[in-house]
Amino acid sequence: MEKGAIIKHDIKKSPRTGSWRYMKPEVDKDKCIGCATCVPFCPEASITVNSEQKSVNNKKKSKGVAEIDYEFCKGCGVCAQVCPVKAILMKKN
Numbered sequence: 001m002e003k004g005a006i007i008k009h010d011i012k013k014s015p016r017t018g019s020w021r022y023m024k025p026e027v028d029k030d031k032c033i034g035c036a037t038c039v040p041f042c043p044e045a046s047i048t049v050n051s052e053q054k055s056v057n058n059k060k061k062s063k064g065v066a067e068i069d070y071e072f073c074k075g076c077g078v079c080a081q082v083c084p085v086k087a088i089l090m091k092k093n
């Protein structure tokens with residue numbers, strides 16, 4: 001049986017993207033359901049899901065929303081492909 005290993009990605013050791021990125025992902029906060037499907041697919045580990053307060057019928061509700069760290073995002077578009085509700089749109093940088 002082949003042995004495997006989980007490599008933990010430390011974003012602080014990753015190279016910063018700089019100005020060469022051609023496409024940029026943008027999260028539609030209203031569409032995002034905070035499912036975190038996109039998080040493990042990002043090769044740069046630059047997506048986090050943070051909770052955001054939302055007011056619905058005068059009641060405050062907290063909702064998870066994906067946030068992208070553009071310092072490290074390379075614009076590959078994988079996150080937009082895997083999002084089940086198409087909440088990420090790729091735009092020209």
Ligand code: SF4
Pocket residue numbers: 025041042043044045046047068072073074075076077078079080
């Ligand atoms: S475009 Fe690629 S690198 Fe940038 S957040 Fe999405 S999956 Fe990660």
Ligand code: SF4
Pocket residue numbers: 027031032033034035036037038039049065066082083084085086087088
């Ligand atoms: S952007 Fe899409 S895949 Fe990522 S947390 Fe939001 S709904 Fe889920």
